[in-house]
Amino acid sequence: MKTLYIVRHAKAVSRHLPIPDIERTLSERGQRDAHVMAESAYAHGPVPELMLSSSAPRAFETARVFAQVYQYPVDRIRTYTNLYHDTDTDTLLQLVQRLDDAVSTAMVFGHNPLCSDSAHGLAPTFRHAMPAGAVVCIQFYVSSWAEVAPGRGVAMWFHDPKHKLSNPMPVAPIHALQTPIMLSFQPASSFDAERFANDLQAFYPIRTESKTHRQVTYFDTFDWRLYNQSLTLQWETPHLRLHALSDNCQHDCQALSSLPKASIRASDLPAGALHQRLERVIDIRALLPLFDCTSQYATWRLLNSNDKTVIRLVIEHHTFTNAQGSSCPLTRVCLKPLKGYAQDAEHVQQWLLARGFIPSHAPLYALALAALAITPNHYTAKPQFQLAPDMPAEAAMRSMLRFLFRVMRQNEAGILNDLDTEFLHDFRVASRRARSAVGQIKGVFDQPTTLRLKQDLASLGTMTNRLRDLDVYLLRQADYRAKLPADDRAAIEPLFDLLKRDRKQALHRLKRKLQAKAYAELMTRWETFLSAEPAESAAETAPNAARSIRKIAQKRLVKLSGRVVKTGHLLLANEDDERFHELRIDCKKLRYVLEFTGSLFPQPEVATVIRHLRKLQDVLGNFHDGCVQQETLTTYAEQFQAAEAQATQQAIGQLIDVLEQEKQACKAAFAKRFNAFAASVEGKNQPWKRIKT
CATH class of the missing domain: 1.40.20.10 (CHAD domain)
Incomplete structure (x- = not known):
């Protein structure tokens, strides 16, 4: 596992002072906030083994405050000018991906929008803005920094200087990413429940309150559509439940006598809120079983000298099993503080830490994925x-x-x-x-x-x-x-x-x-x-094997875009169905080359071209689809010539007429879409023409 802290520099002196922005330093308030945030981060997560900072003074001064709290040598803070100058999230991502794998925890100090955008991209559960001085802790269930990628992180906690802590527990998440009803710990080695209870009874009498058992199957689509919306779908007979990934809060629930089949489509479910919500997220994709989780929970009451319950401990034993039958066990000890007994909760917490237990803020779902070596977003087309x-x-x-x-x-x-x-x-x-x-x-x-x-x-x-x-x-x-x-x-x-x-x-x-x-x-x-x-x-x-890809791409893009513009102007002057088809093919070729080589040319100009090209392709594609559907439906209509099938033949004929009307609408919309695209690639606007090779 790798842990990454992203820290936005604390409040700086006014940007209206007569000094360059890059030279702005921390204000007095910024100095105070940086100390508060450093102390808070120190109390709530692993110690960073490496600190990296923007070279701008306000970011480096924030890093220096954190270094003092963590007793990290200031001269070992690595500085990078591009953390100030660049706003592309790839800047921070590439920096992280190149870190030495001997480092397990790193802390990066930078600026907005880079900090907020990077945090949002790396951790789907993170949706907060990052004001000056904010800190977010993100964990990645990977073995190498090179495996860090957008969507693969889990935001463990978040804090900013304006937020007043409502929960004094040092290991609690410090902001509303999740409001836990209990604090979770994982044993550093094998767990012996009997020995654990005997040792704990030296401080608190224990009463077993309850024992429960659960069997849950988790689902997602092949391309992780639920995960990317920070959702999980869980089947626990007889309910199918949609939960938030970050805090496991239930969104929608549907009672079913049984699952429709091993894979689930939204259309398989009865009408209702769950059906509608899933349909919006997964569309026509099937939900596939990711893994089964078999869980046993033993709830203990810890008593004081007056036989009053001061804490509840839940001992969780989970077994995760993937579709191939591989199983992984996991044990957690969850501490549930009770109102009025904060000192006892602190005592048990410190006792667990002293025995080598590791604070665990990750959702059970994320722990299961890591244990089974299932990588979210492993697939993209x-x-x-x-x-x-x-x-x-x-x-x-x-x-x-x-x-x-x-x-x-x-x-x-x-x-x-x-x-x-x-x-x-x-x-x-x-x-x-x-x-x-x-x-x-x-x-x-x-x-x-x-x-x-x-x-x-x-x-x-x-x-x-x-x-x-x-x-x-x-x-x-x-x-x-x-x-x-x-x-x-x-x-x-x-x-x-x-x-x-x-x-x-x-x-x-x-x-x-x-x-x-x-x-x-x-x-x-x-x-x-x-x-x-x-x-x-x-x-x-x-002949082109050794030539640079940009030279070849540049030449091809000039030719293809020119051909599309020329054919489009001919169509504006004289409509021709066959030429619509030719233009559609040329647009598709241009789009593919842009998809392959767009990173070689100025952004966001390429994105603008692709946006207009996509809208033009929609019109041309709908026109082509209408033509093909008319031909196919005409062929199928011939199979319904019998007297008893004439109603079907007539309905098919009505469909063909409607499709003809839609084709004419596509022709009417063509000029607007084509002119917008042509304006983005004609003359000096072509982003691939402004690059000298």
Whole structure:
């Protein structure tokens, strides 16, 4: 485990003084606040082994105050100018990721917005602003700082100088991240309950109040949609409960006779608050079981000399079991202070600490993930490439393709088990991105390799087309019904029944292909090739292999954006359905190249281009989808020519007419979307043109 403190410098002298901002020092109040916060942090968490600070005086002075409290040598505080000058959260993240793994706890002193934005990004449960002097403690259940990433941290406690402590317990979380009803400790070694009770009875008589047992299964989607909203879903017969991750506070609950199946979709649940809340968060993704937690709780009452209960201790024994059957035990001793007996609570607390117990503020859910080596947000289908401008194009291409092939691999099991339709969608998008990368960033591999890679990726698209098309139609059932008059909606149901039968057959065919030897050999062949070091002779057969990726990307982006603008202007002058399709393809190529190489060019200009391009693609994509749906529905209508099926055929005809109206609406919206995009890339606006290579 790694612990990171993020500290915003304490209050500085007025920014209106006639001195440069970087030279501002702490005010008298700032000095006082820094001492208060340092003392508070010292009492509530592990001691930092390394302190890092912005080079600005107000940040370094704050660090120096903390160093004095922690007895940390001031000359060992590392200073970094970019912690002052940069506001990008990657600045702090990259600094942390490079820390020596011999360090378990680090403390960083900086400025806003870098401090607040970094804390919010690293710990999904943290939602507070960070005023001057604020401290947040974040823990990461990782073995290496290099594994620290956005969304992987758990905010343990937070405090700012204006907040008055309502709970004097030194190990209590000091702000409203969680308001605990008990303080938790983990034994440093194996736990012997009988010996523990005997030792404690030297100070307090013990009475066993109750013993309880729980069996809970935790769920989340494959891409961690609940976790990223700071939520957990728990099944404990007969209730399905949605809880806040930070404080385990219940949001919604639904009583069920049993779970619908091993995986849960929002549509499987009865109508109600839980259904609505989950649908907003997970959309069409399935909730999959993460792990089971079997728990035993023994509640003890600690008595004083008058036989009055002064403290409750809860001895928790948990066993976490993942889907593969691996189990991990965990014991916690939870101290529940009682009003009026703070001195006894302090005494027991110090007794636990003296016996080597470790304060544990992490939610049980987070402890389970760490124990089972389950990494939240281990999966993302969205490319987030950070390429060096002078990186050889072949090395950059291998990096991109390795990521995309890994995404495809990660989705195979979900497709085979038919967990939800997004597994196939992400698989197909990754294969299309890979094919586009090979087609757009040219001359990086030799010609035979390039041709074979294109052919293999095209075959993956072909074998998944039919199932994806059927998925799309079935996902639009509610939309199709809504497009029809209420009296005609029942007539469309036979179409959905036919689509479901066809989907079952298409899924069976795809499963056979994914499990075939040819597919396994294809994927293994490319993964082996991509993981190998580039050959020194590559430049002889691949002219762009050694060129910088930015030079190649710049040239390609100029050409693609120019082609999109030219075709768009032609469409404004003369509408043509086929040209709409051509423009859609060119926009997709441009979008993919931007996704791969956007980090090489000025931000946020690239983000502006992508935003306008995405809106343009929405219009073009909706138009194209309407055309394809009309063709497909026309084909299906031919299967309902019998007299008893004419109502279904007529309903399909009505759908086709509605789709035609929507296509015309897309054409009407095209000019606005295209002009906004064109303005972002024409003339001097192109962010890739302003870079000299």
